[in-house]
Amino acid sequence: MTKTLASPAQSAPAALTEAAGRLRETAVLLLRLRESPLALLGAIVVFIMTVAAILAPYLVTHDPVAQNISNQLAPPGLTHLLGTDHLGRDVWSRLVWGARVSMEVGFVSVGFGMALGIPLGAIAGYYGGRTDRILMRLMDAFLAFPGILMALTIVAILGVSLTNTMLAIGIVYIPRFARLIRSSVLTERTLEYVEACRSVGQAEILILFTQVLPNCLSPLLVQSSVFFAFSVVTEASLSYLGLGNPPPNPSWGLMLNEARPFMEDLPRLAILPGLAISFATLGFNLFGDGLRDILDPKTYD
Secondary structure, eight states: OOOOOOOSOOOHHHHHHHHHHHHHHHHHHHHHHHHOHHHHHHHHHHHHHHHHHHTHHHHOSSOTTOOOGGGTTOOSOSSSTTOBOTTSOBHHHHHHHHHHHHHHHHHHHHHHHHHHHHHHHHHHHHHOHHHHHHHHHHHHHHHTSOHHHHHHHHHHHHOSSHHHHHHHHHHHHHHHHHHHHHHHHHHHTTSHHHHHHHHTTOOHHHIIIIIIGGGGHHHHHHHHHHHHHHHHHHHHHHHHTTSSSOTTSOOHHHHHHHTGGGTTTOTHHHHHHHHHHHHHHHHHHHHHHHHHHHHOGGGGO
8 A cells, every 4th residue: 555645735636636546446446346256245245234224114014023922923925024933023024123233233333442442552553662561461451351251241241232232342342453453553653654754743643643544444444344243243142142132122143042942843933043144244254355355465466
């Protein structure tokens, strides 16, 4: 990635040239995405998940929490596309709304982890010394606990709710984002463009956040997609254990839990949410692998 020193003000022609350059880079990235079948498949899955989450109120055919005991365990048909569960709730509507919950958890938890982890890791990597040692030992203390165990502990302490689930998963991500961005900043701070910024009197904090961090985005984007997939699995796991999205709100993990008594007679009640979790996780992981290859210049040398 080309390192550029941002000027306080740019002329109109220079701004237009920079915009055109960014458009060309975007076009190149899209062409590379088309050349990678797995990355393209992952992008399609991410797109489907996003559309399902946004349009969930319009895609559902019934109220996902409305019960109809007289119509429990109904087979798939025109009225209920995927049948109903043991409480007569429409399975299709709960699956679609579950996608909305999973995407919400992914965006909020990853965003929370980035919001706190990136500044901590950037400051530790750029300033080094005692600041680095203190911050990284604190991050190591968090990393000493397995992610799912820490999330379970936080939810158990704060109480069962979707908000606390997102907060718990986000806290798990803080040290991981901090470690990732620190390693990138350690490399970037030794390059010539940083010395050029210092030579013109730019403040260190401005150099870090306006010059160094923008050049560390590639690995961050890749890791974010992987963490997004982990968020889906973690939320489903917590909901399965009764510590995630509380009933009767729809969640793929909760649907799996509720389907346990009917595994022999009606396995579709467990297979459908299980496939949704696998589909989403595979899609985000493939998309992350594709981003890694696309953003790595060595791949196309």
